[in-house]
Amino acid sequence: MGGIGSGNRWRFGAKQTTRDYRAIDVRRWAREGILEPDKCFNWQWTVDGRQTGQINVRAEQGRVILSYRHQSQGQDWQSREYPVPIVTTEYNLGGARQWFLCPARGCGRRVALLYGGAIFACRQCHDLAYPSQREDASDRAARRAERIRGKLGWEPGILNGEGCRPQGMHHATFQRLTLQHDAHVSRCLAAIRKRFGFDVRM
Numbered sequence: 001m002g003g004i005g006s007g008n009r010w011r012f013g014a015k016q017t018t019r020d021y022r023a024i025d026v027r028r029w030a031r032e033g034i035l036e037p038d039k040c041f042n043w044q045w046t047v048d049g050r051q052t053g054q055i056n057v058r059a060e061q062g063r064v065i066l067s068y069r070h071q072s073q074g075q076d077w078q079s080r081e082y083p084v085p086i087v088t089t090e091y092n093l094g095g096a097r098q099w100f101l102c103p104a105r106g107c108g109r110r111v112a113l114l115y116g117g118a119i120f121a122c123r124q125c126h127d128l129a130y131p132s133q134r135e136d137a138s139d140r141a142a143r144r145a146e147r148i149r150g151k152l153g154w155e156p157g158i159l160n161g162e163g164c165r166p167q168g169m170h171h172a173t174f175q176r177l178t179l180q181h182d183a184h185v186s187r188c189l190a191a192i193r194k195r196f197g198f199d200v201r202m
Contacts, residue, residue: 017129021115022053026086029064030098035086037061053116062086070118084120138191145184148177158185 022045029035037060044054055068060083067081085101087110099110102122114120115128145158152174154163162181165174 016126021117021126021128023113023115024055024100024120025113026098026100027112035059035064035098055116066120072118080119082119084114138188138195141184141188141191145181145188148181148184152177152181158188 024043026035034041034057039059041057041059042054043057045052055066058065058067063083063085065081065083067079069077070080071077082103084103086098087101088096088098090096099112100114100122102109102111102114102125104119104121104125107122107125109122109124111122114122115126117126142158146156149156149158149163152163152169153166154160162178165171
């Protein structure tokens with residue numbers, strides 16, 4: 001209750017978010033060195049250790065070839081294979097960064113992430129919102145409190161109470177983060193009370 005996405009996320013007619021789609025990230029592939037020409041690899045997605053999807057990728061000069069099977073709304077599985085161009089931008093002080101060019105017809109946007117559907121395309125082509133765009137006041141406060149809990153090494157979940165000061169953390173830093181955490185929790189619970197008309201106690 002009052003966790004991330006518990007508000008507008010389920011509102012009728014709301015956009016799906018980037019979290020609802022499998023994504024491929026050209027930055028990650030570049031870091032892992034798997035974009036060199038003539039490299040072939042299998043990319044998988046998992047949830048709780050269970051595979052939920054996979055694609056085959058063949059790297060070529062200036063592009064990758066994606067190959068996979070796709071099923072839409074109970075229809076028969078269809079095989080897909082198509083190229084996704086990759087461009088490189090050079091930094092003024094050295095170094096470079098690679099980008100996908102969105103392969104959707106008429107797009108060609110330069111992006112780091114592509115999201116899977118009938119084809120892998122950019123966020124705009126799939127009309128996806130970021131999860132933060134679907135947050136209400138309680139969602140935002142809960143997310144910020146959870147971020148602080150992570151820094152402090154506390155158990156996730158704002159209703160689980162506070163933990164101890166991490167070893168090596170200055171007392172002043174701990175006090176500042178604890179005050180920020182408590183303020184976010186108070187805002188979250190106040191928003192829940194306003195929305196549902198009942199109290200939530202720690």
